[in-house]
Amino acid sequence: MSTADPLLRLDGVRKHFPVRAGTLLSREQGRVYAVDGVDLEVHNGETLGLVGETGCGKSTLARCIARLYDLTAGTVWFDGRDITGLSRREMRPVRRDVQLVFQDPFGSLNPRRRVGSIIADPFAVHQLGTRADRKRRVQELMERVGLNPEHYNRFPAEFSGGQRQRIGVARALALRPKLLICDEPVSALDVSIQAQIINLLVDLQHDFGLTYIFISHDLSVVRHVSDRIAVMYLGRIVESAPTRDLFESTRHPYTRGLLSALQVPDPDAADSRERIILAGDLPSPTDPPSGCRFHTRCPKARADCVRTDPPLTGSPGRHQTACLFPLEIGEDLSLASPQVHDTVIGGAG
Amino acid sequence: MTAGTVARQHTAPAHRRAIEGRSPWALGWMRLRRDRVAMFCLGVIVLIVLVAVFAPLTAHLTGHPPNEQYRSTGLTPDGLPRGPSRAFLFGTDDLGRDILVRIAYGARISLLVGVAATALTVVVGVVVGLAAGYLGGAVDTVLTRLIDVVLSVPFLLVAIALVSVTGPSMTVTVLVIGFFSWASMARIVRGQVLSLREREFVEAARSLGAGDARIMFVDVLPNVLAPVIVYTTLLIPVVIVVQATLSFLGLGLAPPTADWGGMLSESQAYYTTAWWFIVFPGAALLVTTLAFNLFGDGVRDAFDPRRDR
Numbered sequence: 001m002s003t004a005d006p007l008l009r010l011d012g013v014r015k016h017f018p019v020r021a022g023t024l025l026s027r028e029q030g031r032v033y034a035v036d037g038v039d040l041e042v043h044n045g046e047t048l049g050l051v052g053e054t055g056c057g058k059s060t061l062a063r064c065i066a067r068l069y070d071l072t073a074g075t076v077w078f079d080g081r082d083i084t085g086l087s088r089r090e091m092r093p094v095r096r097d098v099q100l101v102f103q104d105p106f107g108s109l110n111p112r113r114r115v116g117s118i119i120a121d122p123f124a125v126h127q128l129g130t131r132a133d134r135k136r137r138v139q140e141l142m143e144r145v146g147l148n149p150e151h152y153n154r155f156p157a158e159f160s161g162g163q164r165q166r167i168g169v170a171r172a173l174a175l176r177p178k179l180l181i182c183d184e185p186v187s188a189l190d191v192s193i194q195a196q197i198i199n200l201l202v203d204l205q206h207d208f209g210l211t212y213i214f215i216s217h218d219l220s221v222v223r224h225v226s227d228r229i230a231v232m233y234l235g236r237i238v239e240s241a242p243t244r245d246l247f248e249s250t251r252h253p254y255t256r257g258l259l260s261a262l263q264v265p266d267p268d269a270a271d272s273r274e275r276i277i278l279a280g281d282l283p284s285p286t287d288p289p290s291g292c293r294f295h296t297r298c299p300k301a302r303a304d305c306v307r308t309d310p311p312l313t314g315s316p317g318r319h320q321t322a323c324l325f326p327l328e329i330g331e332d333l334s335l336a337s338p339q340v341h342d343t344v345i346g347g348a349g
Numbered sequence: 350m351t352a353g354t355v356a357r358q359h360t361a362p363a364h365r366r367a368i369e370g371r372s373p374w375a376l377g378w379m380r381l382r383r384d385r386v387a388m389f390c391l392g393v394i395v396l397i398v399l400v401a402v403f404a405p406l407t408a409h410l411t412g413h414p415p416n417e418q419y420r421s422t423g424l425t426p427d428g429l430p431r432g433p434s435r436a437f438l439f440g441t442d443d444l445g446r447d448i449l450v451r452i453a454y455g456a457r458i459s460l461l462v463g464v465a466a467t468a469l470t471v472v473v474g475v476v477v478g479l480a481a482g483y484l485g486g487a488v489d490t491v492l493t494r495l496i497d498v499v500l501s502v503p504f505l506l507v508a509i510a511l512v513s514v515t516g517p518s519m520t521v522t523v524l525v526i527g528f529f530s531w532a533s534m535a536r537i538v539r540g541q542v543l544s545l546r547e548r549e550f551v552e553a554a555r556s557l558g559a560g561d562a563r564i565m566f567v568d569v570l571p572n573v574l575a576p577v578i579v580y581t582t583l584l585i586p587v588v589i590v591v592q593a594t595l596s597f598l599g600l601g602l603a604p605p606t607a608d609w610g611g612m613l614s615e616s617q618a619y620y621t622t623a624w625w626f627i628v629f630p631g632a633a634l635l636v637t638t639l640a641f642n643l644f645g646d647g648v649r650d651a652f653d654p655r656r657d658r
Contacts, residue, residue, distance in 0.1 A: 063552075066556050068552060068555055068556055088558075088560070091558065092558040095556065095557060095558035096558070098556075099556065099557075100552075100553070100556045102549045102552070102553060103549075104549050107548050107549040107550065108549035108550050108552075108553050109550055109553075110550040110568055110571070110572070111373070111572070112372075112373060112571035112572050112574075113567075113568075113571065114372075121554065121557055121559070122557050125554075125557045125558050125559045125563065126557075126558065155372060155373070157373075168553075171553070171557075
C-alpha cells in the first residue's frame, strides 16, 4: 500500500445531464444521472481498471477526470491540486499531464488532416518546438508506437484500425503525460489486434512510468493489465479491489455476475463453474432505483436493499464494497433468490 | 494488413513510392478530371475568363473602344442598329456601339461581381455557420434567428430601395448580393458543424487544450470545406444572373459601362428589328451560367462526402 498522496483522487464526483424539452424556452424535464457520487484514488505508476456494462457512466467519468465536462458536484484532485474549478486557461498546463486514448480509432482522428499533423497537434496547441523539432519528435513517437515514421504524410483513412489506435496513442503520449485515461482503447478492434495494442500500452507504461485508468466492459482485458479494478454500476462504484482480490474474494453480487459471464478457456471448468445470469436490463439512469441501485437485478436482494443506499465501505486502496449483504467467500449465489416483494408489500401495508 | 508487418516495411523500397498520402482533395480532383462534361465546362469557363482579361485586345483588334458610338458606320440611315457584318461581327447596339467588344467588357463585370459577391458570401456564411454550429447555446439562437430574418427579407425591394439611396455602383451590387446570400451558406455550414462537433476528434482536440478558435478553424473547417466548395461553384452562376437582373432593372452600373444585364435591358425596344442586339448578350449570359452550373454539378459529384469512404 502506497503511503504517498494519490496522483488522482475523486471525491463524490457527480455528472448529471439535464434532459430538456421545447426549443425556444427550454425546460428541464429530467436528468440523466450518468455519474452519481464516485470516490476513487489512483496512485502513481499503477493501472486502475474500470469496468461495467455499457451505459454505466464509465466514459462520462473519464471525461469528468479530463475536465471535458464540468462536474455537477464533487472534486477532482490531480497531483495534490484541486482541478475542479479551473478555467480553460488554467487547465492548459494540467492537460499536458492528463491525456485520453479514445475508443473509436475512426472517429478520434480528423479524416481531413495528415497523420503527422495530428500527432503534432499537442506541440502546436502548447506551442512547443520548431517545425523541424516537431517533425523529428512526431517521427520518434511513430517509431515508438510501431508505425512507419515515413507514413507521417498519410491520411487516417489509409491506416487500419489497429494502426489508427497507435496513432491515437502516439498523440496522447506526445506531451509525456503522467496519467493516461484509456477509454475502451481496444473494444473496436479485432481480437488479434487487441493483444498488440494492450502489449504496446503495457510496454509504454514501463518505459515512461505512466499511470493508467483503463476503461473496458471486457473483464478479461482489464484483468490482464490492471493492478486494481473498480466496478461501476449505474453511475456508482460498487466494488473496488486489487485485481487478485476482486477475482478471488468477490464481495458484490454484481461483480460476481460479471465474473461468471467471463469466457473460461477450460471446458471442464466452464461446465462446473457457478453461473449467475444477471436478469433484466440496466435500469434507466434517468430514474435510478431507490436504495441499492442493483436491487432490481440482485439475486440476494432483501427489503433493506430497496430502502437503504449502501455506502462504499472499506479503506481506499484495499477492498471496498457498496453492499448491505456482501458475499462470503465460497457463497453460492446461484441458489439465492431475491426476497424483496413480500416484505415490501407487507411493510407498505 | 496488421500493424506489425507495416512497421517492418520501412526497408522495403517497393513501398516507398506510395508514402505520400493522397488527400481527399486529390482524390476528388482525380474524379473530377474523369468527368468529361465538367472538364469541358471548365474549359469554357477558362475561355470566358480569358475573354474578360483580354477584353482590351478585342477593342484593339476591331479598332472599336467599348463606349465609342459609331453614328455613321454603326447605325442605319434611320438610326437603327446594324446587323452583324465584317466591321461589326456581332452587330451594333442602338447607339452604334460594337456589341462584340461590349460583351467582352461585360464579361469582366459579370465575373468580377460573381467572384467578389460569392467570396463575401462564403466568408460571412462560413464564419457565421461555424460560430453558430460550434459554439451553440445563445450564440446559435441569435445567429439562427438572424439567418431566418435575412432569408425572409424581400431581396428586390431592398435592392431597389438601397440603390435609389446610394446610387448604382459595383460595390453596392456586391454588398447587396453578399448580404442576401450568406444566410443560406451559413445554414448549410451550421448543419454540418452540428454533427461534426460531436465527433471524437473534436473532443480529442479539446483534451489537448486547444481553444475554440483553433478547433473551429483547424479541426472542423477542413471537414465542411467539401460542401462549401460545391455550394460556392453553384453560387457563382446564381450571382451572375442576379447581377444581370439588377442591371436589367437599372440598379446595376451607371451607363455607359458595358454589362450583360444592362445590354439586355437596352435591347428590349429593338428585339423585333435587331435580333443580334438581344441574342448575343443573352447567349453570353446563358453560356456562362450553364458552364458554371454544369461544372458545379461535376464538382458536387466528385467531392460528395458520401463517396469519400
